Amino acid sequence: MVAKLILLTFLLVGGSLGYNVFPDLITNWNEVPSWLMHPVVGMVLGAGVFYIVSFYAVKPIEKGIVKIEQIFSELSIAYLMFGSIGAIVGLILALLISFPLNALNMLIISDVIPFILTMALAYIGFQLGTSRREEIRRLFQPKTVKQENSDVLDRKDGESFRKYKVLDTSTIIDGRILDVVRTGFLEGVLVISHYVLKELQYIADSSDSLKRVRGRRGLDILNALQKEKGITLEMDDSDIPESEDVDLKLVHLAKRLDGMIITNDFNLNKVAEFQNVSVLNINELANAVKPVVIPGEEMRVMIVKNGTERNQGVAYLDDGTMIVVEEGKFHMNEMLDVVVTSSLQTNAGRMIFAKMTTDQKSLDSRKDSDG
Template identity: 55%
Template sequence: MALGFSLGVGFLPVFLELAGLDDHSFLSNEVVMGIIGAIIFLILSSLTYDYFAKILKKIEKFINEQSLSDLIFGSLSAIVGLLLGALLSIPLYSIKVAYLNIILPSLMMVVLGFIGARVGTTKTEEFKKMFAPRPKKGTEEILERKAGEHFRKYKILDTSVIIDGRIYDVARTGFIEGTLLIPKFVLYELQYIADSGDSMKRVRGRRGLDILNELQKEPSISVEMYEGDFDDIQEVDTKLVKLAKVLDGIVVTNDFNLNKVCEFQNVPVFNINALANAIKPVVIPGETMDVIVMKDGTERQQGVAYLDDGTMVVVEDGKHFMNEKINVIVTSALQTAAGRMIFAKPSHSQTTINQ
């Protein structure tokens, strides 16, 4: 309305003069012209408010997703580009072609300002290096390495790996470097599970919230919250993949399907189950171990036992030793996507069967 009032006072008399209505004393009043302009702009603003609100929301979301260094260097470089464009466009004002002496300088300033902003955001590391203190002699090779080439700061946790709980022990040992990032939508999903009417889900959700509190209280672990969200995406897994792309982070999960989706979209992923399988003790055919046969196997006469770490042991003729602790000899081991599987046979099976 303020803009409309000022434009009404400045330009409406000109239009009235062209229309031949400037003889009316009522319309020639500056206050009336200003009120008419304010009313026109009030109507226009009410019609276009939603459109401009969406544009501002997208701009705000884009700014929130950028790092502080990119914003600072991008802004400074854009200002330098605009100043350079203003200097280079001075000769263009002398062009005698109508409007061309206005369009060309404006275009040059916009182009150079955009180029400056792009240079500032893509060359952030080089700018930091220019202002950084000179390294001591003999340390140039270490300090010259770009952290972004071999290190991603954010490790983005999904719901399943938080509920699982092993991420706390792994992070506390220091094997995961950088910052553990907890997205707001993952926290909401944990809260939803903790408030579920299903008792099993409720226990799992509360366990996940407890793990988050333990992670945050651990002084040796860096934990941050991500307050942003992707309103156009409904699935939490899809949001995690999108966030990892935006932040150049790594998704940490033990969800097999999410692992495959991340691999397909070239998003780095840490799978806690894969880590657990990798550090399990290697068994060699011929080794012996003590196991308790827990249940029948899928094949005839087979029995199934489990090691302390959850590894499945398929025992030949194990059906004869149900719920008994027996000594078995490893015959082979199979590594699958779900984990390691060991095949064995009782070391005293022949004697026991004969008896």
């Protein structure tokens, strides 16, 4: 579609130039046929020449347009809107200043300086509009009694701040978002799409008992979030026809709101990042706040199952971190004192490797005797 528009533009420009310029170019030629002087002939010739040129120019222009689209897609709507308003104000000021300069009829002052003023004031207006947009927005907001009497300055939103956080289905069913909200680490507005609500209702009405329990748990979490005083929960009923998949609908919704997605779905995380949408991943947050263990640290755990390798036993910390204990297979359902030997960070979480304290002590005593 873009290539066709570029081609049409070249045809119109070539035809217009040929219609207006070509007859004047060949007026001084000797023995020029009269039919060649007709503007319509010039229009056809100009359109033909520019049509041939367009074959070499369409690809570079199309690549440039794609790069510009990528740059603009990474900017927020507010940034572009206030920047455009500032640029328009700058252009109006430049026009007003140019009137008296043009009246002077001086070569440089009347021709060059207005052009420089136009470019400079448009740029300054754009910069002022983008850098002071929060102050401009507050000028047009009705002042409440609380705002007039308050001496506390509002926090200025940074470029990385996103007011709207779109929740996906997996995060709601997981339930940990409620604990995060209660701690006060999230600010802004939580957005629930009606597509997510329909998916939760479908899961809650499933014939599978496990799915039914998960769906009802998700609805309970939504009701609990709605009652929390520290956060605002909003429903979004807008139609998103760009995609049939619910995850992709959430990506388009986050783009539309200039917000971010809260999820624990690895695939949705990657798709959102590819679409330049910010993501808050609950699993990454959980892994980040888990206590760090170092080799040589001792702890007391209970072996609950066999490991994948020979003679290994598996235990878990209170936060769900897996601990693989050497020779733990022979101490099933027993509390053991273990010492950490190493740890491994994976996409699924942190895994700790340990051995029983008695084995470590015997190894240390053997080293002492050898020494």
